Amino acid sequence: MKRLIGGSGGGGGSGTPGGSDTQVQFNDGGAFGGDAGLVFDKTTNKLTAGGDVELNDGGTYTTTVQCVTPTLSNKTISFPDATGTVGLVAGSSGQLLYNASGANAGASTLTYDGSILTSSGRFINSYNATASSPAKAFTGTWFTGGTSTTTKPQVLIEPTGATSTAWSTSGTGFGVNAASGFAGNLLDLQVNGTSRAILTNAGRLDIVGTGNPLLTIRGSDAGYSGQLTIQSAGGGTSLINGTGGNNALAFLTGGGERARIDSSGDVLINTTASPIAFFDGKLRAASSTTVTSFRCTGVSGAILQSLWHEATSGDNQFVSFGTETTRLTRGSISYNRAGGLVAYNTTSDYRAKTILGDIDNSGEAIDALKVYRGVMNGATVERPMLVAHEAQEVAPYCVTGEKDAVDDDGNPIYQQMDHQALVPLLIAEIQQLRNRVAALEGA
16 A cells, blocks of 8 residues: 655545555545445556435435446446436337426337347338327417428428428418339338238329229319319319219319209210200200211211100100290100101191191292202213292292302301202192193193
8 A cells, every 4th residue: 555645734644544445545533445336447448436426405305316337338427316226228129218297218119129239220110009099199380381391291201302382471281292203102001911002103093993983072062162173284273073963073164064864864065954945955055056976987887966865655755845934845856656757747737827828829839940950060870950049039938048148257058958848849830730730630
């Protein structure tokens, strides 16, 4: 042992150190003393206390620090609880710690895979939710305001390299922003490894399943706010919407309804009218201009329109023609079963006409009609024919249109004729001829 020689003044003293080498000296009953529980290694500059260290400011603050032998070369100082228990860690490796009534506790449902032993840096959450306790809850006041480039979603998934812009300035709850060039799916909902709903990076939503219906969109709105809206990049909007109590499916453009399929399966185009006489078909279309237009771009033998009536008795009605706001039937196309012919009919009921007397100038009218030999433009067969504007001077009722009329582009609007309208005139003349022949034969 070395002898310690102290100087004078300032409370100094002298004496012989007690204990073994490296032990820190303290006053032990008026003499130097050392203890194996308190040593200092000058090579490693490490002070080792084998017991507790009390920190006391002499007044309001007193605590005890327990020095614990570390593992894995970690240096740890912990503060024990009121019972003297020190909980350095709790639970299994990787579990995050939380305060459990003043003691450390580990949660098996919340782990971190990113300790000194790994480098993945993942938080792994496994929640056990109940009906009254959601697995994950974001509470508090959600933020709004700012600009499209400064206001971020409340919850944002965004990888390094992505540019987060154009979020709603009024606030967005949940946002996913993939980096440019991302080729995967933004969303993939699966059941037992089978995808059920996929949102691709191109914005396509795929619903995969076998249910009926596969996609159901429900809303409480009985108006046209839209349960499903499809909008093109040009701004034109098409809306498919259940329109309330009648369960109709409506198609809109520019905010106005253009067509619907009602609960009876009727298809209505440009009208919402209820079934009325002569407007009660499964397909009802209304327009102030041309209502329907058909065009065939196929071969010459292709049928432009086919009408099929399956009734096997009585006459079959195919087409009915009417005019006026309150409909008046003007004609029809039907099949006359007894005669075995297709009839092109014009209304001729006595109740629909006023009889003024017998015709007495049939011969003059027939003589005034000029019959030519000619060929229609685009045709190849020569036949007898009348010219519309000439026949119009004699029988204006059988000609439609005006002579030399043109449209706004200068294209001709051709006159048309109903040759059938001349049949009564021919019958009258034949009757007069028969009477004259009978008179001559009787003479």
